[in-house]
Amino acid sequence: xxxxxxxxxxxxxxxxxxxxxxxxxxxxxxxxxxxxxxxxxxxxxxxxxxxxxxxxxxxxxxxxxxxxxxxxxxxxxxxxxxxxxxxxxxxxxxxxxxxxxxxxxxxxxxxxxxxxxxxxxxxxxxxxxxxxxxxxxxxxxxxxxxxxxxxxxxxxxxxxxxxxxxxxxxxxxxxxxxxxxxxxxxxxxxxxxxxxxxxxxxxxxxxxxxxxxxxxxxxxxxxxxxxxxxxxxxxxxxxxxxxxxxxxxxxxxxxxxxxxxxxxxxxxxxxxxxxxxxxxxxxxxxxxxxxxxxxxxxxxxxxxxxxxxxxxxxxxxxxxxxxxxxxxxxxxxxxxxxxxxxxxxxxxxxxxxxxxxxxxxxxxxxxxxxxxxxxxxxxxxxxxxxxxxxxxxxxxxxxxxxxxxxxxxxxxxxxxxxxxxxxxxxxxxxxxxxxxxxxxxxxxxxxxxxxxxxxxxxxxxxxxxxxxxxxxxxxxxxxxxxxxxxxxxxxxxxxxxxxxxxxxxxxxxxxxxxxxxxxxxxxxxxxxxxxxxxxxxxxxxxxxxxxxxxxxxxxxxxxxxxxxxxxxxxxxxxxxxxxxxxxxxxxxxxxxxxxxxxxxxxxxxxxxxxxxxxxxxxxxxxxxxxxxxxxxxxxxxxxxxxx
Amino acid sequence: xxxxxxxxxxxxxxxxxxxxxxxxxxxxxxxxxxxxxxxxxxxxxxxxxxxxxxxxxxxxxxxxxxxxxxxxxxxxxxxxxxxxxxxxxxxxxxxxxxxxxxxxxxxxxxxxxxxxxxxxxxxxxxxxxxxxxxxxxxxxxxxxxxxxxxxxxxxxxxxxxxxxxxxxxxxxxxxxxxxxxxxxxxxxxxxxxxxxxxxxxxxxxxxxxxxxxxx
Numbered sequence: 001x002x003x004x005x006x007x008x009x010x011x012x013x014x015x016x017x018x019x020x021x022x023x024x025x026x027x028x029x030x031x032x033x034x035x036x037x038x039x040x041x042x043x044x045x046x047x048x049x050x051x052x053x054x055x056x057x058x059x060x061x062x063x064x065x066x067x068x069x070x071x072x073x074x075x076x077x078x079x080x081x082x083x084x085x086x087x088x089x090x091x092x093x094x095x096x097x098x099x100x101x102x103x104x105x106x107x108x109x110x111x112x113x114x115x116x117x118x119x120x121x122x123x124x125x126x127x128x129x130x131x132x133x134x135x136x137x138x139x140x141x142x143x144x145x146x147x148x149x150x151x152x153x154x155x156x157x158x159x160x161x162x163x164x165x166x167x168x169x170x171x172x173x174x175x176x177x178x179x180x181x182x183x184x185x186x187x188x189x190x191x192x193x194x195x196x197x198x199x200x201x202x203x204x205x206x207x208x209x210x211x212x213x214x215x216x217x218x219x220x221x222x223x224x225x226x227x228x229x230x231x232x233x234x235x236x237x238x239x240x241x242x243x244x245x246x247x248x249x250x251x252x253x254x255x256x257x258x259x260x261x262x263x264x265x266x267x268x269x270x271x272x273x274x275x276x277x278x279x280x281x282x283x284x285x286x287x288x289x290x291x292x293x294x295x296x297x298x299x300x301x302x303x304x305x306x307x308x309x310x311x312x313x314x315x316x317x318x319x320x321x322x323x324x325x326x327x328x329x330x331x332x333x334x335x336x337x338x339x340x341x342x343x344x345x346x347x348x349x350x351x352x353x354x355x356x357x358x359x360x361x362x363x364x365x366x367x368x369x370x371x372x373x374x375x376x377x378x379x380x381x382x383x384x385x386x387x388x389x390x391x392x393x394x395x396x397x398x399x400x401x402x403x404x405x406x407x408x409x410x411x412x413x414x415x416x417x418x419x420x421x422x423x424x425x426x427x428x429x430x431x432x433x434x435x436x437x438x439x440x441x442x443x444x445x446x447x448x449x450x451x452x453x454x455x456x457x458x459x460x461x462x463x464x465x466x467x468x469x470x471x472x473x474x475x476x477x478x479x480x481x482x483x484x485x486x487x488x489x490x491x492x493x494x495x496x497x498x499x500x501x502x503x504x505x506x507x508x509x510x511x512x513x514x515x516x517x518x519x520x521x522x523x524x525x526x527x528x529x530x531x532x533x534x535x536x537x538x539x540x541x542x543x544x545x546x547x548x549x550x551x552x553x554x555x556x557x558x559x560x561x562x563x564x565x566x567x568x569x570x571x572x573x574x575x576x577x578x579x580x581x582x583x584x585x586x587x588x589x590x591x592x593x594x595x596x597x598x599x600x601x602x603x604x605x606x607x608x609x610x611x612x613x614x615x616x617x618x619x620x621x622x623x624x625x626x627x628x629x630x631x632x633x634x635x636x637x638x639x640x641x642x643x
Numbered sequence: 644x645x646x647x648x649x650x651x652x653x654x655x656x657x658x659x660x661x662x663x664x665x666x667x668x669x670x671x672x673x674x675x676x677x678x679x680x681x682x683x684x685x686x687x688x689x690x691x692x693x694x695x696x697x698x699x700x701x702x703x704x705x706x707x708x709x710x711x712x713x714x715x716x717x718x719x720x721x722x723x724x725x726x727x728x729x730x731x732x733x734x735x736x737x738x739x740x741x742x743x744x745x746x747x748x749x750x751x752x753x754x755x756x757x758x759x760x761x762x763x764x765x766x767x768x769x770x771x772x773x774x775x776x777x778x779x780x781x782x783x784x785x786x787x788x789x790x791x792x793x794x795x796x797x798x799x800x801x802x803x804x805x806x807x808x809x810x811x812x813x814x815x816x817x818x819x820x821x822x823x824x825x826x827x828x829x830x831x832x833x834x835x836x837x838x839x840x841x842x843x844x845x846x847x848x849x850x851x852x853x854x855x856x857x858x
Contacts, residue, residue, distance in 0.1 A: 481676035486769050518681035519671060519709075586686040592694040628687060631652035632695035 005415040005504065007468035009056035009072060014388035015041050016412075019056055019072055020465060024526070026075050027462035028558040028576055029455070035083030038076055043114040043157060044107060044387060046149040047136055049077025050450070053268060053382045061415070062466050065423035068431040070464050071453075078458040085152075091160060092120035098184035098401050101126065103170050106134020107383050108374025109189035110157050111390030112397070117160035119398055124183070125162060128169035134191050135375075136383065138216045139238065141245045142446040147219075171344025176370070185369045185397045188345060188356075189390065192375035196337040198233070202291030211242040211335035218245055227330025230254045231300055233288055234335030235265040236380070240272065242333045243280050247443045254280045255327065259287040259305050264314055274449070277439040287317075289324065291332055300327045340376045348372070362396035362406060363389065371396055415469050416505045422490050425612055426508060432461040463559040463610055467578070470525030471507025472514055474500050477521035484513035484522060489613035510611035511582025515621060526578050536587060539573050540594040547571040552598040553591035555583055560604035567600050567642065581614040588625035588639050599625075599639040644673035644764065645737040646771045647680060647757040649688070656695060658754045659703065659733065666729040667692075667756070668722065668744065669709035670736035677771050680735030680757055682709040688735065688756060713740025719747040726751055762793075779852060780845045785837050787828030794821035800842045 009019040018037050025034035038045045054073045063069025100116050102109045105127035113123040131137050136150045158164060168174050170190065179186045195210035197203060207227070211234065218224060230251045232243040235258035243254045256275070258265060261284045265272065276282070285305045291297050304323035309315040342354050348365045350357045356377055357366050363373040373389035375381055399406050418426075435451040436442075442449050453461065472484075478499035485493045485500065492506045493513060502513070502522070514522040514529070523529050543551040554567045554574035564574035577583070580603045591599050601622055606615045619641060626636035649655075659665055667685050675681030689705040696703035706729060710718040713736030726732060731752045734741040738759040745753035761773035776793040782800060783790055792798045796814035803822030806813035810823045829835050 477671065477682065479671055479675040479681060481678070481681075482765075483678065483769075518678045518683045519675045520682040520686070584683060586683065586690055589687060589690045589694065593690055593697065595697075628652075628691045632656075632691050633698070634694070 005413040005469055008059035008061060008414050009070075009468075011412050011414045012055045012059045014055070014384050015391060017041050017056075020467060020470060022079055023070065023072065023075055023462045023465045024467075024558070024578060026079055026458050027465070027578065029459060029563070031079055031082045034075075034079035038079055041391075042387060043111055044136075044153050044383065045076055045080035046153055047107070047145060048384055048387075049073060049080045050145050050149075051140055052076075052384050055384075061418055061468055062426075062464060065418040065420070066426045066466075067428050071431055071434075071461050074432075074434050074450075074453055075458060075462055078453045081452045082455070082458075092118055094120045096120045096401070098122070099124065099182070100185045100187065100397055101179040101183035102187045102189065103174075103179070104128075104134065104189040104191055104374070104376065105132030105154075105164055105166070106189055106191050106374060106386060107136060108191075108376070108386040108390040108393070109134070109187065110154065110162075111387045112187045112189065112373070112394045113162040113164075113390075114157045114160060115391055115394035116397060117157070117162050119394070121398075121401075123162045125164045126168040126170070126174060126179075127164060127166045128172075128190075130166050132164045132166060135193075138219050139212060139241070141215065141241050141248075142219070143244070143248065143442065143449050144241070146448055169344075176345055176347070180367075180369065185371065185401060187363075187390075187393050187397060188348075188365075188370065188372040188376055189374040189386075189393075190340065190376045192338045192340045192378075192380045194339050194341045195334060196339055197334050198288055198336055200288050200290050202293070202297065205291055205293050205297040206295060207293070207297035207330060208291055208332045209334065211238045211333050212338060214242055214333050215245060218249070224249050226251045228252045229327075229329050230331045230333065231327055231329045232256045232333045232335055234258065234337075235260065235267060236335060237267050237271065238338075238380075239333075239335035240267045240275050240280075242335055244275055244278060244443075246331065246333070247278055247280065248446055251331070255283055256280060257283045257286040257288065257300075257302065257327070259285065259317060260307055260314065261285060264307075278443050279439070283327075287319070288332075291329075297329055297332055300329050300332055301325075302327060338375075338380045340379070360396075360406070362392045362399075364396060364400075369400060371400075418466075419506055422492065422506045422508075425490050426466070427610060427612060429460075429464050429610065431464070432457045459559075467509035467526050469504055471504050471509040472502045472511070472522050472524050473504065474502055475521045475523065477519045479519040479521070481518055483516050483518060487512050487516045487617065489611070508611060509579070510614050511579050512611075512614060512617045514582040515584040515617065524582060532577060532582075532587075535575050535577075536590060539575050540591060540596075543571070543573040543591075543596070544594050547573075549595045549597075551596055552600060553594075553596040554600040554602060555580060555587075556602045557604060559610050560602060560608070562602040562604065562643075567602060569598075569600075572600070579611055579614060580618045581611060583618065583621065585621055585624045585628065588621060589628060592629070592634070592638070597638065601639070601641045603641065603643065605643045644676055644762070645739070645759060646677045646761050646763045646773070647674050647737045647759040648677075649679055649684065649735075650756055650758055652691070652695075655688075655733070655756055656692070659692070659731065660701075662703070662730045663701070664704040664706075664729050665692075665731045665733050666706040666708060666722075666726055667733045668713065668735060669707075670713040670734075670740050671709055672712045672714075674735060674737055674740075674757060675709075680737075685709055685735055688733075710736075713737075714743045716743060716747040719744050723748065778845060779848055782842055785840065785842065786825045787832055787834065789821060789825045789828060791821045791825065794818075794824075800845070802838070 022034040022037040052073050056072045057069040060069030099122045102113050102125040105125045113125050116123045132154050133150045193212050226246045226249050230246040232239050243256050246254050286302050287305050288302050290301045292299050304320040305317050306320050307315045363371045371393045373393040374386040437449050493500050493502045509526045511524050551571040552569050556564050556576045557580045558576050558578045609615050625639045630636040667689050669680050669685035685707050689707050712718050733754050733756045734744050735756045741755045762775040763771050763773040766772045778792050796812050807820035812818040812820050
């Protein structure tokens, strides 16, 4: 029984990824398992490992209360990069006869296809461009997301039996009516790529671009010379992408003009920082009035804005009188907003409007059997939102076809913040930073800016996870001895009404209380006792079989620098586990029953241990086990700590 | 609560040497709380006995079981069938638990793994201290809540022996003189005058004491 409150990282993630699961797998060095856990809920790990807006990190309890958030996105990338092709997803064990058409091979459509294929449906994806991937292949620059990675994720989806037909545009090559005739359900995920432009004169001048068109052309390999001076108008991810791309195309002076302030920018602060490092300038509270030039744009006339934040929301913008000024420009790129193209599906739109009419959170349209999602419904959002939308649509299609009740997403209870009194006792550990190309050299190429963690970095970073909601819980066997209250280094357990009470939101999952509970009434969400005992039994059985009477047994902490192979000696059989505090005296003695000559315990020593007092209690348990050995006539040194 | 400690290993091994299959039974009450006879201790003792006997070449099969309370026959009944499969029982209950088990099971030998040492409570530092002698005639109302029967080395009930030095007992220098503690407490409570009253002698105890349920 674990706490029923979700860790904030998982709750905040639009696809509720099992963050702790894969982070723990990385900590113990099991990249394949990490990748498997990630792929259970996310068909685009390499993509999200690079460009996700990491809402999870923004709510990480380590970041909120202790030091800095766990670098979850970088760990996901590490798992995806190091796992290699892996075994691939298991195909569906049941095949349904229905066929589903999906329009748009962006992250929403491909996720829907992926999920439906795994459920056993035949999914066909129609894509208007010549390559699937949507904004992943056409909008995100290569220095942030290498193309071959997107291609390999798409290939994985194809390998599930999903057919992707490129060059089919809804309204041009196929119609919604045709699809409804030939397929049992339709999902529309055509994205949101139609630029909305400010009302400026001079839009027709050459050298004035919309960001999506510009990025699309660059990604297709079209040669561009933006000239020396570039102005990008907008404050979102696309504006930053366009600006940094211009630098790489040779522009010397790139400015992003945004009508509000840095606080309102939809782009992430890290992106702004990266752009600044590369020499991009920002003009805030600046709005264009006109683009001027003879045939080709030469300058932008603009005004200063004033932002009144007192009225709530994003605040009210007004022009500052007599503030007009000019900025020279060889190229102007507009990244001011995008809307979906709904011309081909007018029958699904609101009366007289161009917005799709959506009936529920799963994306049902006014026509039964036709669903929509991703940016096509929401307007431009993030890749993980699009994946979430594709997943919901797949579930909705399945429910529709099978006549099931739409499963409603349960409101998850989220683990509350760490109390200050507990947080200050958690040992600090700085966040690992991935190596990045230096700003001076990276602007000359489209080489990926951020590198993947080294295995050492990844393990160290993964060890920073606080295991939220996988801490200790007390069973009915509790004798209310309150030993847990005495031993907990974080002062979390309290005398309860009928038994000891351990507040899951504060527990650090070090396991010390479990190792010291005389009633064996405390267990942990992180590797429960049953799992641990089974693991010990398995390894001992193997040792008894392969090296009878001539082996040593080792406990190695997942979070220590030591690895099982580091334990010296012949025939050393080891198990690793997250923290050694919960290894109790019995677990130290049990290997001797099976004929072990020695039991070695490898932690990382007081200073480096991620858990307060964990090495102290490990040492005490080892001393107790030594005394027991002595009492039955065995050398006490046969159980010992090695560091 | 009842406080007990695990017997020396030699003694336990000696007791069990003629057996090849024993059941170790823990108790989930007092002896769990004082870290001597709960489920965890049962595992540790069972494992060390198995290892020791394996080393000697006379393997011992050990079963493990922990009752909610060994001092009630109703809980013992729960393991009657299981116990029948063993040659002997090694009880990690207090003296009361061992006897209840022996009485209830009748035809299986039951041996103690613990020495029951006192009635007491937690000392707040992880240890336990004797606080009550179960004399049957409580005088705590006259001694400021400090029992001289249990806590004075000589169990004096009408004042100190006079041998204390710096407030410590002459029998054990690490123990505070109970009467000195009583005096200080009574002074704090403003009840020193009560100490002038002579405590009447206690009636001799007749063992075993009994407590009957009211009809």
